[in-house]
Amino acid sequence: MAGGIEEHPGDDAEMGRALRALPRHAAPVRFRAAVSAALAPPARRVGLSTWLASAASALAMAMIMLLWIAPGLPPTATPDPLRPLTRAVINEHSRTILWGESRPDVVPTVLPRAMDQSGVSLNWVFTGDDQIQLIDAQPIYLEGRRGMELAYQDADGHAVTYLILPLPALVLPERGRVQIDRWRPLVRKDSGFTMIMWKQQGLLCVLISDLVSDDDVGKLKDYFVKVRSSTEPYATY
Secondary structure, X not given: OEOOEOOOOHHHHHHHHHHHHOOOOOOOHXXXXXXXXXXXXXXXXXXXXXXXXXXXXXXXXXXXXXXXXXXXXXXXXXXXXXXXXXXXXXXXXXXXXXXXXXXXXXHHHHHHHHHHHHOXXXXXXOOEOOOEEEEEEEEXXXXXXXXXXXXXXXXXXXXXXXXXXXXXXXXOOOOOEOOEOOEOOEXXXXXXXXXXXXXXXXXXXXXXXXXXXXXXXHHHHHHHHHHHHHOOEEXXX
């Protein structure tokens, strides 16, 4: 007896037998799907606007990090468009030093042949003075172009090579130009050599020597003035 209601243990067994005797039917497919969807955790759906906002936030953070890190990164070297040409000039000058001949007595003879074979003619040419002398002239083939080389030697024994190439489309940069007398040629130092480069009549002209100290570069500038004032090259083709 509990709360005035009398319990009969046999009632539960009889109820169970009655329920088992009832007919059973399978649940409809839609009903099972609805129950499964109701019991499953809700799927997170991201709209386009939410995705765009997240992407923009990530991009902004990446840009901030880049701006913070960039000052500490090493600078990227700018490619030098004249590098292949300057290397070719240095190689030709070195070849002249190693294998060239001093032939000042035959320059009047070899000069016309060099002009004929190089496609570069000279209305007049600086042959030398008491400081520097023209000792040889020959045609060359440099950077896919025929040209001319005039070899000089100064009173101290330094080899000074004057190269002339038909490169009308080449534009020398302003950076590195130096005022020498009334001209502003490009002056470069590379691998123990000094080069003075300028354009004349559509031709690239280069004066190169191993004169690299401040005093020696001053000498090379003097030689440049002599050559530039007294030599007029032009392309014959």
